[in-house]
Amino acid sequence: MRSRPRSNRQTFMPMSMDRIIARSACVCHFNGMFSQNPDDCVRKLGENELIERIRAWLGPVAPPAPYGMGDDCAVLPAVTTSRQQIITTDSLTFGQHFDASAHAHDAGAKLMNRNISDIAAMGGTPGPALLNLLFGPDLSLLWLEQFIAGIRQCCEKFGVTVVGGDISQLPPGQFTASVTLTGLTDSPPALRSTAEIGDTIYVTGTLGGSILHKHLHFEPRIKEGQWLAAHEACTAMMDLTDGLGKDLAALLPEGSSAAINLQNLPLSHDARECARKDSHSPQMHAFCDGEDYELLFTVARGTQSEIFEKQWQTRFPELKVSCIGRIVNAHPAGRYIDIESSEALPWQSGFEHFKQT
Ligand SMILES: Nc1ncnc2c1ncn2[C@@H]1O[C@H](COP(=O)(O)OP(=O)(O)OP(=O)(O)O)[C@@H](O)[C@H]1O
Numbered sequence: 001m002r003s004r005p006r007s008n009r010q011t012f013m014p015m016s017m018d019r020i021i022a023r024s025a026c027v028c029h030f031n032g033m034f035s036q037n038p039d040d041c042v043r044k045l046g047e048n049e050l051i052e053r054i055r056a057w058l059g060p061v062a063p064p065a066p067y068g069m070g071d072d073c074a075v076l077p078a079v080t081t082s083r084q085q086i087i088t089t090d091s092l093t094f095g096q097h098f099d100a101s102a103h104a105h106d107a108g109a110k111l112m113n114r115n116i117s118d119i120a121a122m123g124g125t126p127g128p129a130l131l132n133l134l135f136g137p138d139l140s141l142l143w144l145e146q147f148i149a150g151i152r153q154c155c156e157k158f159g160v161t162v163v164g165g166d167i168s169q170l171p172p173g174q175f176t177a178s179v180t181l182t183g184l185t186d187s188p189p190a191l192r193s194t195a196e197i198g199d200t201i202y203v204t205g206t207l208g209g210s211i212l213h214k215h216l217h218f219e220p221r222i223k224e225g226q227w228l229a230a231h232e233a234c235t236a237m238m239d240l241t242d243g244l245g246k247d248l249a250a251l252l253p254e255g256s257s258a259a260i261n262l263q264n265l266p267l268s269h270d271a272r273e274c275a276r277k278d279s280h281s282p283q284m285h286a287f288c289d290g291e292d293y294e295l296l297f298t299v300a301r302g303t304q305s306e307i308f309e310k311q312w313q314t315r316f317p318e319l320k321v322s323c324i325g326r327i328v329n330a331h332p333a334g335r336y337i338d339i340e341s342s343e344a345l346p347w348q349s350g351f352e353h354f355k356q357t
C-alpha cells in the first residue's frame with residue numbers, strides 16, 4: 001500500500017549546485033576547464049581572434065553576415081506567413097548549472113537544449129540564436145572548443161543557427177553563458193495561463209534524480225510540443241525545469257489547487273537511486289528535484305483520457321505520458337493536495353534561486 005504523506009510536513013529544498021560540488025569535491029576530477037598553461041588559455045588570443053575561432057568551431061551552423069555573425073546586428077528573414085515568432089533566453093553558469101565533473105561538450109549541449117526545451121514548451125520550431133559568453137582569462141581554449149562543439153551538435157540536430165552574440169571578460173575561474181533563441185509556431189503557441197479548473201494534468205517521460213545524469217543529457221521534446229500545441233484537447237503547457245513543486249503553480253489558474261495522484265507520478269530510475277542514498281522518498285525527488293526538461297501540460301475537462309492516451313501512444317510509442325492529477329477548486333489544505341487523502345502534499349516548492357535553504 002502506498003505510504004501516506006508524513007503529517008509533520010517539511011518543505012524540501014533541493015541542494016544548490018555549490019553544495020553538491022562541495023560534497024562531491026573528492027570525486028570530481030578536474031577536467032581542465034581553467035588552465036595554468038599560457039598556450040591553452042583564452043588570454044592568448046585577442047577578442048577578435050577568439051570570435052574567429054568560435055565561428056570556425058561552429059562551422060555550418062554559423063552563417064556569415066548579414067544573416068549571421070559579423071555585423072552590428074544579424075538580419076532575420078521576414079515572417080510573412082501566419083506563423084508566430086517566439087523568443088526565449090536561458091543561461092548556464094559554472095557552479096550553478098554544471099560543475100567540474102561535467103564534460104565541456106555536455107555543458108554546451110545543456111545550454112542549447114535548455115533553450116530548445118523552452119521553444120518545445122510553446123509548440124515551436126527553433127531558429128536563429130544569439131550566444132553570449134563571459135569567462136575568465138584562464139579559461140582553457142580546448143575546453144571552450146569542446147563547449148562550442150556541444151552547442152554545434154544540438155544546433156545541427158534541431159536546425160538552429162548561431163547568428164551572433166557577445167564575449168565579455170570575468171575574473172579568473174568564472175564562466176557563464178547565455179543563449180537567446182528564436183522560434184516559429186504553426187499552431188497558436190501553447191501558453192501557461194490557459195488551463196482551467198477540471199482539466200487533467202499530464203507529464204511526459206519520468207521525473208526526479210536529474211542531478212545524477214539527466215540534467216546534462218536530456219532530450220528537448222520538440223516534436224511532442226508541436227503535436228500537443230496543435231491538439232485541440234491541450235489547454236496549457238510548459239517545460240519542467242525547477243520541478244513540479246515550483247513549476248506546476250505556474251499552470252494553475254487563480255482560485256485553484258492541483259489534486260495529485262502520487263501513484264501515477266512517473267518515477268525515474270535515478271529518483272529511486274537518490275532515494276536509496278538519502279532519507280527522502282522517490283516521489284519527493286520526482287516532485288522537487290527539477291531539471292527534468294519534460295513537458296507539463298493540461299488536457300481539457302471532458303476529454304476521454306483513454307482516447308487521448310491512445311493517440312499519444314500511437315504518435316510517440318517510445319515516450320510515456322502520465323496523468324498525474326487534476327486542477328480542482330482552491331483547497332483549504334494548500335496548492336498541491338493528495339487526490340486520495342485530500343491532505344496537503346508535504347512538498348510545496350521546487351528549485352528556487354535566491355532563496356536561503
Ligand atoms: N531578467 C528578466 N527580465 C525580464 N523577464 C524575465 C527575467 N527573468 C525572467 N523573466 C521572465 O519571467 C518568466 C519566467 O522566467 P523563468 O526563468 O522562471 O522561466 P523559464 O526560463 O521557463 O524557467 P527556467 O529559467 O527555470 O528554465 C519568463 O517569461 C521570462 O522571460
Ligand SMILES: Cc1ncc(C[n+]2csc(CCOP(=O)(O)O)c2C)c(N)n1
Pocket residue numbers: 014015016017090091096097209210211215241242243289290291351353
Ligand atoms: C537534487 C537537485 N538539486 C539541484 C539541482 C540543480 N537544479 C535544479 S533546478 C535548477 C535550475 C534550472 O534552471 P534556472 O537556473 O534557469 O532556474 C538547477 C540548477 C538538481 N538538478 N537536482
Ligand SMILES: [Mg+2]
Pocket residue numbers: 089090
Ligand atoms: Mg529562465
